[in-house]
Amino acid sequence: MSTPTPTPGTLAWSLAQQAAFASSWNSTEDRDKGARAITRVVAGATGATGVGLIVHWATGGREHLGSLPRMHALDALTDAYAASPTGLVLAPGEVLTVRRTATDERWPEWSRLAHSLGWASAEVVGLTELRGRPVSMQLLWHTSRLGEGASALAPIGQWAGLELRRVDRMVNLERALHSRTVIGRAQGILMERHGLTAPQAMAYLRRSSQDQQLRLADLAAAMAETDDTRPAP
Amino acid sequence: MTPVGALLLSLLEEARSSADLPETLCRHAARDLSAHGVAIALVLDEDGLDLHVGSSPEAAELERLQLDLGEGPCLEAHRTGSVVVAPDLWAETERWPVYASSAAILGIRSVHAFPLQMGGIRLGVMDVYRREPGHLGEQDVVRAMTYADVAVLVVLHLHAMDGSGPEQLGALEEAFSAHPEIHQATGMVAVQADTDLRSALLLIRARAFVEGRPMLSVATDVISRTVRFP
Numbered sequence: 001m002s003t004p005t006p007t008p009g010t011l012a013w014s015l016a017q018q019a020a021f022a023s024s025w026n027s028t029e030d031r032d033k034g035a036r037a038i039t040r041v042v043a044g045a046t047g048a049t050g051v052g053l054i055v056h057w058a059t060g061g062r063e064h065l066g067s068l069p070r071m072h073a074l075d076a077l078t079d080a081y082a083a084s085p086t087g088l089v090l091a092p093g094e095v096l097t098v099r100r101t102a103t104d105e106r107w108p109e110w111s112r113l114a115h116s117l118g119w120a121s122a123e124v125v126g127l128t129e130l131r132g133r134p135v136s137m138q139l140l141w142h143t144s145r146l147g148e149g150a151s152a153l154a155p156i157g158q159w160a161g162l163e164l165r166r167v168d169r170m171v172n173l174e175r176a177l178h179s180r181t182v183i184g185r186a187q188g189i190l191m192e193r194h195g196l197t198a199p200q201a202m203a204y205l206r207r208s209s210q211d212q213q214l215r216l217a218d219l220a221a222a223m224a225e226t227d228d229t230r231p232a233p
Numbered sequence: 234m235t236p237v238g239a240l241l242l243s244l245l246e247e248a249r250s251s252a253d254l255p256e257t258l259c260r261h262a263a264r265d266l267s268a269h270g271v272a273i274a275l276v277l278d279e280d281g282l283d284l285h286v287g288s289s290p291e292a293a294e295l296e297r298l299q300l301d302l303g304e305g306p307c308l309e310a311h312r313t314g315s316v317v318v319a320p321d322l323w324a325e326t327e328r329w330p331v332y333a334s335s336a337a338i339l340g341i342r343s344v345h346a347f348p349l350q351m352g353g354i355r356l357g358v359m360d361v362y363r364r365e366p367g368h369l370g371e372q373d374v375v376r377a378m379t380y381a382d383v384a385v386l387v388v389l390h391l392h393a394m395d396g397s398g399p400e401q402l403g404a405l406e407e408a409f410s411a412h413p414e415i416h417q418a419t420g421m422v423a424v425q426a427d428t429d430l431r432s433a434l435l436l437i438r439a440r441a442f443v444e445g446r447p448m449l450s451v452a453t454d455v456i457s458r459t460v461r462f463p
Contacts, residue, residue, distance in 0.1 A: 034354060166389075170354040173392045177277045177284075177356070180402055184413040185430055188420020191456070198417055198456065224420070224430060 034167035035066025050140030084110035090126030098122040121145040127161030179217030186220035252407040259288035272296035275357040284409040305332040307358040310346035317346040321366040347381040418452035
């Protein structure tokens with residue numbers, strides 16, 4: 001007996017697609033995983049074999065999100081050297097093109113590494129900001145992109161930027177919901193151990209988090225995990 | 234305008250305030266789908282079950298029942314990320330032994346549960362409760378999925394109002410009936426019974442079940458120190 005395959009376009013089909021998509025993604029709490037869903041779509045839409053998102057921090061640091069396989073060496077080099085197209089802050093819609101990684105002279109170290117990893121050309125697109133931080137997306141190709149119009153990347157860049165915002169918001173809310181449960185439980189542990197009221201326990205948690213310079217939720221999680229609620233001497 | 238946009242706009246016209254949006258959405262959906270009730274629960278995992286809202290007190294009660302019992306189509310939809318349909322609760326007494334019969338006593342015959350998700354991240358579930366058995370029609374299912382999409386936007390909007398901080402959920406707690414007492418009581422019971430938090434939650438759940446009252450009522454008694462475990 002075989003399971004009948006739903007006809008594409010019908011409701012049964014879209015439900016099956018939705019279920020398949022959901023089950024292919026078990027661990028959802030990670031922003032990087034969410035970002036990888038975006039970079040995979042971009043790879044599929046553009047033919048690029050390496051796609052990654054870069055969030056630029058005000059301090060000059062960077063966060064790489066959703067990088068596809070074999071990009072880690074390149075990402076690490078970006079963080080180690082200032083001179084790479086991925087290290088630059090781009091305005092939304094702005095595009096940098098490295099037509100030949102074998103011969104590029106603007107970012108020789110980065111380009112040569114990309115070349116040695118099998119990527120013949122690269123483009124970096126500025127995306128919309130994420131919580132006030134500039135974001136760019138790198139795309140790497142096995143073939144040279146001579147003659148390709150950079151403008152073709154603008155719409156997909158726009159889509160990726162907005163999608164990253166959504167993923168970020170979802171993950172943020174997911175964390176907030178989790179923190180809420182954890183903080184409530186830590187409160188309860190303190191209430192029972194020290195005979196405190198709920199507001200007193202919260203005040204204690206807040207003070208400890210300030211003293212130990214920990215986020216309230218992290219402190220509460222550590223407390224709930226270890227159940228070590230005795231006050232410090 | 235897209236269906237999601239049109240729906241969002243009509244909710245904004247009807248809602249008295251942002252905090253009123255989730256409940257307005259449930260009422261709107263119940264009317265639109267000719268359902269007895271519609272409710273939304275924000276679910277993270279099987280431990281964080283208290284934020285919910287319904288189109289009526291009865292719908293909210295049906296939702297609370299699932300969260301309290303820890304079983305039902307809502308939790309299954311959340312776990313699997315797929316739409317869960319129970320066309321006849323009378324026939325589901327093996328799948329959800331307590332929930333199916335409790336809901337039936339409250340006059341509910343069928344449930345459709347739609348996960349609230351975006352890009353594979355799940356935030357909860359929207360449940361459609363009906364007094365008659367059977368499946369929703371295709372049009373209604375598409376309509377319900379649109380409501381679920383709008384619900385995600387509404388929840389994100391309410392969270393953004395709090396500055397998207399990891400520890401602030403003020404607007405969401407106002408919009409969904411929030412009861413941190415359950416989490417506080419879980420922490421207290423873990424210490425009292427010298428057990429882990431997961432087991433503590435189960436202890437509270439079991440007592441609520443045996444005494445036939447909501448978990449919140451047991452939790453409140455734990456906090457006021459009129460009930461102790463064991």
